[in-house]
Amino acid sequence: MKLFDNQNLKEYNTFGMEVYARQFLAMDAADETSDVIARFLHENPYYILGGGSNTLFTKNFDGTIVHPAFGGIERMEKKDGKVLLRVAAGEPWENLIQYCIRRQLYGIENLTAIPGLVGSAPVQNIGAYGVEVKDTVWKVEGFVISTGLPFSLSNAECRFGYRNSIFKQTLKNDCLITYVWFQLSENPHFTLSYQGLTKALQERELPLTLRNVSDCVRKIRDAKLPDPKIVGNGGSFFQNPIVPAEKHNELTKTYPDLVAYDAPDGQKKLSAGQLIEKAGWKGKQVGNAGTWKNQALVLVNYGGATPQEVLDVAETIIKDVKMMFDVTLEMEINRI
Numbered sequence: 001m002k003l004f005d006n007q008n009l010k011e012y013n014t015f016g017m018e019v020y021a022r023q024f025l026a027m028d029a030a031d032e033t034s035d036v037i038a039r040f041l042h043e044n045p046y047y048i049l050g051g052g053s054n055t056l057f058t059k060n061f062d063g064t065i066v067h068p069a070f071g072g073i074e075r076m077e078k079k080d081g082k083v084l085l086r087v088a089a090g091e092p093w094e095n096l097i098q099y100c101i102r103r104q105l106y107g108i109e110n111l112t113a114i115p116g117l118v119g120s121a122p123v124q125n126i127g128a129y130g131v132e133v134k135d136t137v138w139k140v141e142g143f144v145i146s147t148g149l150p151f152s153l154s155n156a157e158c159r160f161g162y163r164n165s166i167f168k169q170t171l172k173n174d175c176l177i178t179y180v181w182f183q184l185s186e187n188p189h190f191t192l193s194y195q196g197l198t199k200a201l202q203e204r205e206l207p208l209t210l211r212n213v214s215d216c217v218r219k220i221r222d223a224k225l226p227d228p229k230i231v232g233n234g235g236s237f238f239q240n241p242i243v244p245a246e247k248h249n250e251l252t253k254t255y256p257d258l259v260a261y262d263a264p265d266g267q268k269k270l271s272a273g274q275l276i277e278k279a280g281w282k283g284k285q286v287g288n289a290g291t292w293k294n295q296a297l298v299l300v301n302y303g304g305a306t307p308q309e310v311l312d313v314a315e316t317i318i319k320d321v322k323m324m325f326d327v328t329l330e331m332e333i334n335r336i
C-alpha cells in the first residue's frame with residue numbers, strides 16, 4: 001500500500017473538485033484489507049473511493065481516503081453456458097466491458113462507458129439502457145469495517161433495488177468490497193428494451209453483435225453526456241422519482257407528455273431529467289455551475305466551480321421541481 005499526506009483529490013473525482021484529504025491510502029492488493037482496517041480505519045473518519053464518479057466532495061476531507069487500486073479479472077468455472085468472472089474492486093469498469101466483448105460474454109454490454117471501478121458497481125446497482133448490474137452479479141466479497149470480518153454475499157443477499165443495495169443501506173460506509181463475481185452468458189442474448197438503442201442500431205444498419213451494441217451505447221452516451229475529462233460532472237445527479245399511480249395520473253392532466261415507466265407495486269418512475277428541463281433548468285449556468293445543455297439531469301462544473309456552487313444549483317432545482325410538480329427529487333450522488 002502507499003500512503004500520502006494532504007493529497008489533492010482533483011484527479012480522483014470526476015466533478016474536478018479541488019479538495020484535499022488529510023491521508024490518502026492506495027491499496028495494491030486485496031489481502032491488505034484486514035491490515036488497512038486495523039491500522040487506519042478505527043476511530044478515524046474514512047471514505048472508500050473508487051473512481052470518484054459518483055462522489056461530490058463538499059469540503060476538504062479530514063480523515064483517510066482508501067482507494068482500492070488493485071485490479072484483475074479471473075475466469076472461474078463455467079456452468080450451462082454461463083461463465084463466472086471474479087473481478088477485483090480496483091479494475092476499471094470499462095476494462096471489464098472490453099474483456100467481455102473480446103471473449104463474447106453477454107450481459108453487461110448496455111453498461112458500456114459508465115465511469116468508475118468494478119468495486120463501486122454493486123453499491124448503487126449501476127444501470128443504463130434497460131440493464132442493471134444486479135442482472136449479472138453472482139456474489140460480492142469484501143470486509144465489514146466495524147468488525148474487520150470478511151463477507152461473501154449472494155445476489156439475493158445484496159438486496160439490489162433501483163440505484164440501491166445493502167451497500168447503501170445496512171453496510172453503508174461500513175464495508176470494503178474486494179471482489180465482485182459476475183455470471184455472464186456465452187449464448188448470444190441482448191436487452192433491447194430501450195427504444196433509442198434499437199433505433200440507433202437500425203439506423204446504422206448494423207448486425208446485432210456485442211461490439212455493435214456496445215459502440216451504439218457509447219455513441220448515444222457521447223451525444224448526451226459531457227466527458228468528465230473536459231467538463232466536470234458526476235453523471236445523473238438525481239434519482240428518477242417513483243410516485244404512486246394516482247399522482248402520475250394527476251400530473252398527466254397538466255403535462256400529458258410526461259415520461260413514466262412502470263415501477264414496483266403499481267407505482268410509476270418519472271424522468272427526473274424531464275422534470276428539471278420543464279422547470280427551465282436545461283443548460284442553465286449559475287456562476288461556475290449548472291446543468292448540461294443536452295441532459296438537464298447532469299449537473300456540471302463549468303470550470304472552477306466550488307462545491308457550494310454545485311450544491312446551491314442542486315437545492316434550487318429541488319425547490320423548483322417541488323413547486324412545479326409537488327415531487328421531491330433525491331440526490332443520487334454521494335456527498336462527502
Ligand SMILES: Cc1cc2nc3c(=O)[nH]c(=O)nc-3n(C[C@H](O)[C@H](O)[C@H](O)COP(=O)(O)OP(=O)(O)OC[C@H]3O[C@@H](n4cnc5c(N)ncnc54)[C@H](O)[C@@H]3O)c2cc1C
Binds near residue numbers: 049055117121124
Ligand atoms: C459521465 C457519467 C456518466 C454516468 N453514467 C451512469 C449510468 O449510466 N448509470 C449509473 O448507474 N451510473 C452512472 N454514473 C455514476 C457512476 O459512474 C457510477 O455510480 C459508478 O459505479 C461509480 O463508480 P466510482 O468507482 O467512480 O465510484 P465512487 O464515486 O468512487 O464511489 C461510489 C460509492 O461507492 C463506494 N465504494 C467505491 N468503491 C468501493 C469499495 N471497493 N467498497 C465499498 N464501497 C465502495 C463509495 O464509498 C461511494 O459510496 C455516471 C457518472 C458519470 C460521471
